[in-house]
Amino acid sequence: MTVPLSDLLVQSVDEVVADVLGHGVRTAFYESLQRQRGLSREAVPRHLDEFQQFLNETFGKGGETLARCIMKRFSEKLGWSFGDMQHQDLSDYFTLARRVTKSTNEIIMTA
Numbered sequence: 560m561t562v563p564l565s566d567l568l569v570q571s572v573d574e575v576v577a578d579v580l581g582h583g584v585r586t587a588f589y590e591s592l593q594r595q596r597g598l599s600r601e602a603v604p605r606h607l608d609e610f611q612q613f614l615n616e617t618f619g620k621g622g623e624t625l626a627r628c629i630m631k632r633f634s635e636k637l638g639w640s641f642g643d644m645q646h647q648d649l650s651d652y653f654t655l656a657r658r659v660t661k662s663t664n665e666i667i668m669t670a
Contacts, residue, residue: 564656565604571632572603579628591617607650 576585589600596606596613603610614622626649634640637656647655 575628
């Protein structure tokens with residue numbers, strides 16, 4: 560079964576938010592994202608720059624840590640080693656994944 564990259568990324572966000580912030584906080588996290596940025600959970604892969612801004616504004620330096628954790632989890636789902644790519648931002652990392660996999664099932668990100 561082929562899973563779109565965008566779905567893998569959303570799963571990664573879900574898992575990291577639950578693991579780091581707690582399962583009970585996950586709903587509040589997405590409600591805050593919707594309220595502050597107008598982004599639904601499913602829209603995150605198309606708006607990664609805005610999502611990163613949300614993380615940084617909401618969690619300060621912790622936002623960068625959350626983004627790295629999300630990228631690490633995403634790389635694990637792809638079967639990649641994260642170490643060489645940990646200095647990229649979330650948007651660049653997802654773009655790289657799209658290029659490398661050349662998936663036809665992914666959502667194309669808009670600028």
